[in-house]
Amino acid sequence: MRRVFLFNPENDIALGSGMPRLTPPRQAALLHRAGAMLPFWLGAGEDSVVVANADLREAEVWRDELRARHGIAGPSPVADLRAIGEARLSPWGWSLDAVSQFERLGIDRARMAAMEETMGMRRGLSHRRSSLEFLGSWRQRGNCLPYAMPLEAKSVTEVEELVGEWGTAFVKSPWSSSGRGVFPVSLSTLGVSLPRVEGVIRRQGSVMVEPELPRLQDFAMLFDYAGGEARFEGYSLFFNSTATNYGGNYVGSDDMIVDKLEQWLTRRDVEQARDEALAILPLVLGNGYEGPLGVDMMVCGDGGSDCWIAPCVEINLRYTMGFVARGVWSKLEKEGVMSVSPCGAGLAVTTEKGEEPVWLAPRNDWFDFLFRPYA
Secondary structure, eight states, rough: OOOOEEEEETHHHHHHHOOOSSOOOOOHHHHHHHHTTTTGGGTTOEEEOOOGGGGGGHHHHHHHHHHHHHHOOOOESSSSSSTSSSOEEEEEOHHHHHHHHHHHHOOOOOHHHHHHHTTHHHOOOOOOOHHHHHHHHHHHTTTTOOOOOEEEEHHHHHHHHHHHHHSEEEESSSSSTTTTEEEOOOOTTTHHHHHHHHHHHHHHHEEEEEEEEEEEEEEEEEEEEEETTEEEEEEEEEESSSSSSSSEEEOOOOOHHHHHHHTTTTHHHHHHHHHHHHHHHHHHHTOOOOEEEEEEEEEEESSSOOOEEEEEEEEOOOOOOOOHHHHHHHHHHEEEEEEEHHHHSSOOOOOOTTTOOOSSSSSSSSEEEEEEEOO
């Protein structure tokens, strides 16, 4: 069945609010519009991607240019879904706000009402406490976890006690995206951070607190989940533009990604973590979720012989940029780096070979979505 994609990166914010219709922060709204065509890399020629009516023509031109320059096909842009017919709805992530967006685009209310009934369970599973359940199952299955378990704190006092015990920590909003709800705290900065902590607890009921780990590399494992079972889709190797904000992905095959991880880990380490994730995800999610998901992990250690995997930094019950990176690899078959950055702050306009980078979405006034192949 053909699919209709909707890029709604504000979805984690919508989950946090729990409201049926979200007015997203300005940056999130601009990212939504600027990156509307990113799901092009996830779909096939018979699929469609939702864009604003004002951007429809520019999206069509961009798609035609990709086909002419690189010989690749992908979904068509569409601004209205009233005549879409039978199609699988595939937003970046599901929430009550996503349901509302599809209704406004013309999808029948009866169909969306059925989907709406599943949103409470999806929201609960999207809470960052799901990572605690994952880690608990990881240990119960006899795997080593060489660091203190993260904890959910429902009061400022609990946060103060944990920071006092660990010295440094990361505080995370239960629902947030791309690192925007994640911030470091320490004994010296705790006083400044407490009002922010208190605000998150007031709005979302709690915060997650975890010890600072000796991070060497971020990566993720991508899955498709249906019928209470997870199917492995591939690896994602990504980097941050700051300590917590997403910056981009390395693009290449799974073998290339594992090769890069092997400077710290053995291939068997990675494969065992993958197999454990396949077994644990059904224990955490049951039959309460269906769709794409990513489990963020980290390589940690001293950079020498003592390196290990932090097996679940968080679970993203939605598409991630790792899925986009895999789509870029599948369509272009070139290794390289993709980035997301404010306009003019990303990759150079030319590579070492003088080649122009590939624009992963139409050019706009707010964000650059670029892929640069390795020289």
